[in-house]
Amino acid sequence: MTTSWTTHGVEFLPDTVRKRFRPDADGDPDREWRALTLLDRYAPGLAPRPLSLDGRTVTMSRLPGLPLRGTELTPAHLDALARATDRLLHAVPPEELAALPERRWYVGDSVAAIRRRAALPSLPSLPALPALPALVAGLRWLAGAEASLSAPWAPVLGQADGNLANFLWDGADVRLVDFEDSGRSDRPYELAELVEHLSAWVDTDLDAAAFLGRFTLSPAEQARLLECRRLFALLWLVFLATDPATAARNPPGTTERQAARLLALLDY
Template sequence: MNSVRWSTHVIEIRDDDVTKRYRKGDVRALLDREWRALTLLDAHAPGLAPTPIAVDRDAVPPTVVMSRVPGVPLRGSPVDAARTAALAETLDALYRAVPYDRLARVPVRPDHQAGLVARLRTWHGRGPGPAAGSVVRAALREGMAWLDRPGLATAPDVPGAPVFGPGDGNLANYLWDEGASRIRVVDFEDSGRSDRAFELAEITEHVSGWVDGGFDATAFLGCFDLTAEEHVRLRECRRLLALTWLFILSFEDPAHRVNPPGTAERQAGRLRELLG
């Protein structure tokens, strides 16, 4: 058995199943979102995600057991054309999976539009981390000036047709099964009702997609037949997520750096390009 520790949970991996123990944060909410996602997808899109096996809300810590799915994470290696097409196919199926009448009863995912806007205003009040240089600070000022304009901050939180969103754009959560030429999705702690443009922005702007230089966001987005309204919203959501990531990277402690040096400055350039 292999054991992997994350910030909020511990994962125990066996040959056929995976046990996830929730240790930090709002553990009941994390568990409930994960279990709801697994059961919904098992019912409406079997094979896209692990199969739910057992849940124990009263355990200390609370625990979910699910099947182990084959594949290797997309993060950390180039995402070629085959993987890009498979990722788009999986996400398209996932977004469409949950019937509308059932999806209407699913809460909006955490850190959706309204939640992020409120979080950014709080972070702006605190200011960036002490290690943030002049390039990062200037880009943050430009980003907050954009956020203060009428538009996204006052738009409906989930406009248009809702979709089921996995809620995490980390490419480590998308597993490439080369033998089956398909991708499966894991980690649904932040899943919930969302909209397609926001979820696509979540993936294209996640630092895991570009810090290693292996993910072609333009090719990926080209796999989706977006409406004119979704194209406009996608641009605004990408700006919102890029600004969020710039704040996150500005808070990174240089003594305990997760990303390569200069990542925050590169993110500042990405944000400015999107704002332009």
């Protein structure tokens, strides 16, 4: 989940990358190192190779390729993005996953943020249409959906950042970077975050149906995927409506477009 600040600085060297975290990064270097180490063991080449962890600095190999964000996504892009995502979500065995902390911005974190921000005095200043009706509808839906959203699911390693800038295309394959929020998650939740991230539609046109159609999901996973998409759409709407920094980073009209996306997912 994108926030209004960064927890690190990045230094690009010819063959390596140094990621220096701030003193208040609160476990981010360990999360990054743990995920990179697991992927180097179980899915080598999918993410940077971890080279060293020195205090708050993670040094890793430098990957080839350019970010998918801001590009015109072709079927070849979607094939490679789906392959990489599927590989990530199947890479780590259950015994390793059991020892992982929950990813940041998992269900409990997201619901708490929505509830906290939805109580802010600034909410009445939302544009009357369509943002406020969408927010009201979303909060009504959340009241009935929270219990099922919080139910346990088969764990996977979650990258915990669906920003398409973190997916590098080298002309044939996609590789992943940025794991500072990573941890234990579930497959529908991770797929939902990717297709509902603002980067999927604000400056990149990710065809969500075409992308998700590249995965085989059970009926139960399909149902959870929709609920998780609704949760992320509501979370983004609340952030756009209450966080000036989030709104300022995006084009005019993004809040209204996000409201329309949420209403569509809620079948309004």
